[in-house]
Amino acid sequence: MxxxxxxxxxxxxxxxxxxxxxxxxxxxxxxxxxxxxxxxxxxxxxxxxxxxxxxxxxxxxxxxxxxxxxxxxxxxxxxxxxxxxxxxxxxxxxxxxxxxxxxxxxxxxxxxxxxxxxxxxxxxxxxxxxxxxxxxxxxxxxxxxxxxxxxxxxxxxxxxGINISAFVASLGIGGVAVALAVQNILGDLFASLSIAVDKPFEVGDAIVVNGVSGAVEKVGLKTTRIRADSGEQVVIANADLLKNTVRNYKRMANRRVAFPLLLDPATPVAVAREIPARMKEIVERQESVRFDRAHLKNVTQDALEFEVVYFVLVPSYGTFMDTQQQVLLGALELMEELGVGNVRPVQRVAVDMARGLHVVGEEDQDSEAGNEPAPAARLGVRTV
Structure with missing residues (x-):
């Protein structure tokens, strides 16, 4: 009523x-x-x-x-x-x-x-x-x-007519409690916001992070999905992703290539002097390549070490490998043409069990003295 x-x-x-x-x-x-x-x-x-x-x-x-x-x-x-x-x-x-x-x-x-x-x-x-x-x-x-x-x-x-002051205060206290309970989720959420604003990578970029190499498939609110080069999908939390160093190969403008070329230390000086100029010719014959330098970097008893540096102007990894292959094959052809090798010489060492060390190939003082030891008393050791 x-x-x-x-x-x-x-x-x-x-x-x-x-x-x-x-x-x-x-x-x-x-x-x-x-x-x-x-x-x-x-x-x-x-x-x-x-x-x-x-x-x-x-x-x-x-x-x-x-x-x-x-x-x-x-x-x-x-x-x-x-x-x-x-x-x-x-x-x-x-x-x-x-x-x-x-x-x-x-x-x-x-x-x-x-x-x-x-x-x-x-x-x-x-x-x-x-x-x-x-x-x-x-x-x-x-x-x-x-x-x-x-x-x-x-x-x-x-x-x-409802007093919302107490309600707003309750929401604030409850929000703090919820934030503490789901701090990992909130960390991934804010990490995704950081990725969206800073854009260290985008969908489709080829990246390497924490030992995983592949293409980014999706950047979600909590996780990022990467299609690995081996085929499987790798899911990484956004917060963990930003804690590691990310290498973004999609944004690579060019690739710097530096490799050593080791020659026999017995190579004549006149031949060694030709190597930098000849390597420059080999590198400049390739497409989309900028030659930087080629120098004799180091001389040791084991090898003459040359260093060749150039830039591949296309970021594609396939182009880089094709170019590097052609440069290395050209270097092998050059060494064959000049008659030099890149293998350190083999030194044969003979050990005289009774009288000490004997090096085969050097002047044998014992032989000159007529004191050749019996063959059974030598131990041949091959060192590289």
Missing amino acids: KFWSQFTFVRSIELENWLTAGAVAVAAFVLMHALIAWARRRIARLAEAGKSDRPYAEVLAATLGRTSMVAVALTAILIGLTVLDLPTPWDLRVRNLWFITLGTQLVLYVDHAVSVTSRRYFRTHAKAPDAPATVAHTLLNWAMKTVLWTVFLLAVLANL
Whole structure:
């Protein structure tokens, strides 16, 4: 009975006023529906006329497409109720409904506008029009929409007379507790945000991290997926990924190649003098290569060490290996042409078990003295 007693004002309002309110509500619905339809057609034509120079038209056209007919109908009913002379409690409730209805529709507009605007922005700055959504796009949408709906919910509660101060304080304390409980997840989340903003790598880049070499397939909110060169998919947490050194070979402008060339230490000086110039000729015969230098770096009793340095101007690993192969084959042909080798000489050492060390190939003082030891008393040792 208490519930029905609240509707006693209905009997106090005359039928003529109810009919008037209904007519006003219907007229308001028709008028708002017509205005929205006209605005959508008008803005759609503007968007089609100039998509490049009128981006706001595309955003407005997509935003108006999110108009809720339920919200329009409720707004029309509330307009009709304003014609009636309502008592104080119901007048306050109607005002609350006004705020909720119009606020919900406005938030829907802003929500859709955020989606369309962010999608357009990232599509414009993407390398390919059909590129998948990036982490920055996903995080931006999620953050802005979360803030939008949270503020609207708090505003609705405040409009209904609920004290939200204690509620906000509770959310803060609860947020700290949740953050401590899921700190690893939040660490990966913020790491993905760092990857999205700093962009140390992107989808499709060839990287090496923590001993894993492959192409980036997807950068998610918590993990990054890498298709390894051996074929399997490797999943790495974003926080762990940023703790390690990442080598991004996709952004390599060129490759610096430095390799040693070891020759027999008995190589004549005149022949050794020709090596740098001849190696320069070999390197410059290759395509997409810039020669840097070739020098005799070191001279030891084991080898003459030359160092050859050049740059491959194409970052492709296959091109690098093809070029290096041709340069090495050219070096082998050059050594064959000059009659020099790159193998250290073999020294044979004979050990006289009775009288000590004897080196085969050097002048044998024992032989000159006629004291050649018996063959069975020698142990041949080959050293390299």
